[in-house]
Amino acid sequence: MKSLKLSRDVVLAVALVLLVILVSLRFPGFASVDSLVGVFNDTSILIILALGQMAVILTRCIDLSMASNLALVGMCTAMLNASVPGIPIPFLVILAIILGALLGSINGLLVWKLDIPPIVVTLGTLTIFRGIIFLISDGQWVNAHEMSAGFKAVPRLELLGLPLLSWSALICIVALYLLFTRTAGGRALYAVGGNPDAAVYTGINVGRTRFNAFVLSGALSGLAGYLWVSRYAVAYVDIAGGFELDVVAACVIGGISIAGGLGSVAGAVLGALFLGVIKNALPVINISPFWQQAISGSAIIIAVIFNARSERRAGRIILKHAEQSS
Amino acid sequence: MSESTEASPSVPSDTTARPVIPDRLRSPFTRMIGSWEFLLLGVGIVIFFLNMQASPYFLDPWNLSDATFNFTEKAMIAFAMALVIVSGEIDLSVASIIALVSTCMGFAVQLGFDTPMLIVIGLLVGAACGAFNGLLVAGMGLPSIVVTIGTLSLFRGIAYIVLGDKAYSGYPESFAFFGQGYVWWVITFEMVLFVITALFFYVLLHRTSFGRSTVAIGNNPTAALFSGIRVARVKFILFVLTGVMSAIAAICLTSRLGSTRPSIAVGWELEIVTMVVLGGVNILGGSGTIPGVFIAAIVMGMVTFGLGLLNVPGIVMSIFVGLLLISVIALPIVIRRTRQRVTR
Numbered sequence: 104m105k106s107l108k109l110s111r112d113v114v115l116a117v118a119l120v121l122l123v124i125l126v127s128l129r130f131p132g133f134a135s136v137d138s139l140v141g142v143f144n145d146t147s148i149l150i151i152l153a154l155g156q157m158a159v160i161l162t163r164c165i166d167l168s169m170a171s172n173l174a175l176v177g178m179c180t181a182m183l184n185a186s187v188p189g190i191p192i193p194f195l196v197i198l199a200i201i202l203g204a205l206l207g208s209i210n211g212l213l214v215w216k217l218d219i220p221p222i223v224v225t226l227g228t229l230t231i232f233r234g235i236i237f238l239i240s241d242g243q244w245v246n247a248h249e250m251s252a253g254f255k256a257v258p259r260l261e262l263l264g265l266p267l268l269s270w271s272a273l274i275c276i277v278a279l280y281l282l283f284t285r286t287a288g289g290r291a292l293y294a295v296g297g298n299p300d301a302a303v304y305t306g307i308n309v310g311r312t313r314f315n316a317f318v319l320s321g322a323l324s325g326l327a328g329y330l331w332v333s334r335y336a337v338a339y340v341d342i343a344g345g346f347e348l349d350v351v352a353a354c355v356i357g358g359i360s361i362a363g364g365l366g367s368v369a370g371a372v373l374g375a376l377f378l379g380v381i382k383n384a385l386p387v388i389n390i391s392p393f394w395q396q397a398i399s400g401s402a403i404i405i406a407v408i409f410n411a412r413s414e415r416r417a418g419r420i421i422l423k424h425a426e427q428s429s
Numbered sequence: 430m431s432e433s434t435e436a437s438p439s440v441p442s443d444t445t446a447r448p449v450i451p452d453r454l455r456s457p458f459t460r461m462i463g464s465w466e467f468l469l470l471g472v473g474i475v476i477f478f479l480n481m482q483a484s485p486y487f488l489d490p491w492n493l494s495d496a497t498f499n500f501t502e503k504a505m506i507a508f509a510m511a512l513v514i515v516s517g518e519i520d521l522s523v524a525s526i527i528a529l530v531s532t533c534m535g536f537a538v539q540l541g542f543d544t545p546m547l548i549v550i551g552l553l554v555g556a557a558c559g560a561f562n563g564l565l566v567a568g569m570g571l572p573s574i575v576v577t578i579g580t581l582s583l584f585r586g587i588a589y590i591v592l593g594d595k596a597y598s599g600y601p602e603s604f605a606f607f608g609q610g611y612v613w614w615v616i617t618f619e620m621v622l623f624v625i626t627a628l629f630f631y632v633l634l635h636r637t638s639f640g641r642s643t644v645a646i647g648n649n650p651t652a653a654l655f656s657g658i659r660v661a662r663v664k665f666i667l668f669v670l671t672g673v674m675s676a677i678a679a680i681c682l683t684s685r686l687g688s689t690r691p692s693i694a695v696g697w698e699l700e701i702v703t704m705v706v707l708g709g710v711n712i713l714g715g716s717g718t719i720p721g722v723f724i725a726a727i728v729m730g731m732v733t734f735g736l737g738l739l740n741v742p743g744i745v746m747s748i749f750v751g752l753l754l755i756s757v758i759a760l761p762i763v764i765r766r767t768r769q770r771v772t773r
Contacts, residue, residue: 165574217759220712222519222574226699227755234748242742340744348578361575393593393691397586403579407571 111358111410115373119380126384133387140265146379147272148327148334152346153353153375154279154368155320160354161283161292162313163299163363164221168210169324170346171232174338176203176328178236181245181254181338188251195254199329200322206232207321211314221313229347236340247336258334268330275323280368292316296363352399353378356406377402465709466721473728480735487738494615498685500704500730501623502678503697504722507704508630509674511722513667514705515634517647517714518566518573520668523675524697525584526558530679532588535597535689544603551676558584559672560665567664581698588691598688608685619681623726626674631719643667647714703754704729712758729753 127134152169159166180199183190206228213224247255258268265273283289294302295312302309332338357374359366381398385391454460480487487493506523513520533554534547542550562580566573610618634640642663645653654660683689708725710717729750736746 213755213759217762219755219758219762223706223712223758224755226702227751230699230747230751231755234744234746234751237742237744238748242744348582351575351578352582355575355579361572391590391593393589394586396582396589400579400582400584400586403582404565404576407575407579408565408569411569411571 112367112369112373115356115358115370115377119373119377122377122380122384126380126388129388130384133384140269142379142383143272143376144266144269145383146375147268148330149346149349149353149379150272150372150375151275151323151327151330152350153357153371154275155323156350156354157357157359157366157368157371158279158283158292158316158319159221159313160351160359160361161296161363161366162309162316163296164214164313164316165225165351165361166207166210166317166320167222167225167347167351168206168228168232169320169327169350170343171229171236172203172206172321172324173328173331173346174340174342174344175206175232175236176325177332177342178240178245178338178340180329181250181332182240184251184254185245185249188254192253192257196257196326196329199325201325203325203328204318204322207317207319207324208314210321211317214317215310215314218310233340240338240340242340245332245338250333250336255333255336258330268334271326271330275326276368276372283368288312288315293364296365298364349378349399352403355403355410358406358410360410361407374406466718466724469707469709469721469724469728473724473731476728476731476735480731480738483735484738487735490615494617494620496730496734497617497620497623499733500726501617501619502681502685503701503704504623504726505626505678505681506671506674506697507701507708507722507726508626508719509667509671510701511705511708511710511717511719512630512634512640512643513573513671514702514710514712515647515714515717516643516664516667517650518664518667519577519702519712520562520573520671521577521698521702522558522562522580522584523671523701524694525581525588526555526672526675527679527682527694527697528588528691529558529584530554530676531683531689531693532591532597532691534680534683535600536591538597538600544601547600547604548680551680552673555672555674555676555679556669557672558675559669562672563665563668566668567661585691588693592689592691596688596690600684600687604684605687606684608681608683619685622677622681626677627719627723634719639663639666644715647711647716649715700729700750703750706754707757 123134123139132138152173156166156169176199179202180195183198184195210221210224210228213219214221258266258271260267262270281289283292291302291307291312292315294305294307295309299309302312331343335342353375354366354371355361355374356377357366357370357372359370359374378399381402382395385395385398455463510520510523530551534551537547537550558580562573562577565571565576565580607618612618612621634643642653642658645656645658646660646663650660679694682694686693704725705717705722706712707729708717708722710722732749732753733746736749
């Protein structure tokens with residue numbers, strides 16, 4: 104089982120490298136370190152969101168409200184910064200994470216306490232959060248000149264040659280890797296998605312675990328909300344519109360099974376990077392950016408076909424083992 | 430931890446609570462009173478009167494006729510989507526099929542085709558898109574939610590590749606009838622189509638063996654398979670039907686707007702799913718009625734029309750739609766739980 108999971112990530116990594124090589128054949132500068140670091144930096148927000156989505160998908164749920172959550176938190180932090188520029192930025196970041204977690208906990212509570220299917224809950228909150236942005240902002244934009252210099256500078260701040268935006272993605276990757284693989288709460292996510300009934304027997308509270316996953320995805324959306332708004336130095340109603348599908352796409356491409364219980368941090372990161380490379384490569388090899396949507400759509404479909412194949416194979420192997428041992 | 434379902438390990442947490450088998454059925458009349466459709470009808474009537482109070486312009490027949498446009502096209506897809514959801518699947522690519530169909534028709538106009546040919550092309554493209562979804566979901570057994578998120582990107586992506594930031598217009602005059610034509614007085618062609626498709630899907634779901642198979646599949650696909658239902662074929666047909674209905678909606682919408690942009694009908698999939706769920710269709714599959722979806726479509730249309738008369742911006746309306754979606758599902762659950770608590 105372990106070798107299979109490893110091979111899936113390796114296959115994706117090889118595909119990613121091939122993609123980069125293919126692009127650099129047309130445009131040699133693309134494979135340079137500087138350019139690849141830039142691609143990673145560009146993809147940081149998607150990576151952070153994909154890790155949150157991964158936690159939710161592991162428990163057999165789905166969170167379609169992440170992009171709306173991001174936009175709402177982003178608007179709140181931008182408006183707060185515009186009206187009270189004196190608030191220190193670290194405090195603002197923590198506030199964004201807490202606000203995001205609160206919004207995520209609304210999803211989590213509805214799924215946990217009322218047993219409403221997650222897709223319905225998050226479809227609902229997707230539109231509700233977007234609507235609230237309009238209500239609080241009155242449809243107005245928060246523009247760059249209204250934000251304080253410190254607010255906009257944080258994601259660009261360089262530390263050991265990497266911008267802080269990349270660092271936050273790296274920290275999230277490490278933290279969530281440890282969470283998913285080294286803590287009881289993280290293993291519970293896999294257990295709940297793998298077999299909810301068995302999870303109950305092992306003393307895991309299934310609803311509670313799903314709630315935790317939604318809070319986590321909300322908190323990461325909140326963080327991404329601040330990063331997005333400060334990086335692009337603008338906040339309006341439609342920021343990150345439709346981004347929730349990119350996030351799900353990153354997870355599916357990364358081999359995280361929509362049926363729950365299967366997936367790795369490396370997979371989610373590689374899936375996000377795959378989309379990031381495509382997005383950044385199209386303009387440099389002179390393909391219209393209008394191709395991007397169709398390409399990521401095809402990537403999702405190919406990935407899901409590929410994943411289904413390998414999952415089915417896993418099933419057969421287990422059955423064979425059972426036959427041999429019996 | 431009071432009495433959530435996961436406390437008892439015998440009940441899988443994915444399924445809803447086990448149905449209680451009563452000793453004796455309630456009389457047809459009380460059953461009708463207690464039904465979801467009846468409740469929805471009541472909500473509709475209340476909203477109707479609220480709208481009358483809200484604006485003196487509401488009851489104008491021409492206004493009412495115009496108001497139907499904001500739900501008829503979505504509802505046509507919602508009927509087909511209802512069957513897909515009853516069978517335990519979902520199709521999130523419907524709005525993208527609209528975009529692709531509309532783009533193909535616009536392309537055909539540039540090549541000089543006339544209205545009948547446009548309709549044929551539109552329907553064929555819709556059916557092909559549906560068949561593609563169906564092949565992946567029913568043929569290869571992939572999860573429909575992921576597949577249709579993929580085709581959502583793909584179909585609209587193709588529209589973007591063809592059109593970019595441009596738009597198609599210049600549809601022939603005879604083409605305008607589908608979205609702008611009146612059959613009699615204030616009765617639009619779309620209204621007639623809305624009623625006809627409702628009747629078609631009513632008969633299909635509630636009066637044919639195909640419909641019963643659909644419900645059976647939604648309740649238990651394995652049991653359905655063992656009772657001789659061709660599960661994959663039924664699902665495939667349902668996806669093709671949804672594609673064709675999306676094409677019909679695309680024809681009406683394109684004709685009404687008179688132009689095609691790749692961003693046409695963005696976000697409709699969510700509104701259509703909301704409509705279906707509001708109509709009492711179980712999102713997990715296995716139950717639902719076409720009359721319910723029919724009433725839900727009209728209720729949603731009236732809510733948006735009424736709020737429009739009150740000058741509420743569209744995005745704020747979407748808050749209502751979102752709240753409606755969640756509360757409509759949460760309410761019966763809360764009521765059932767409190768009732769259980771009372772009887773205990």
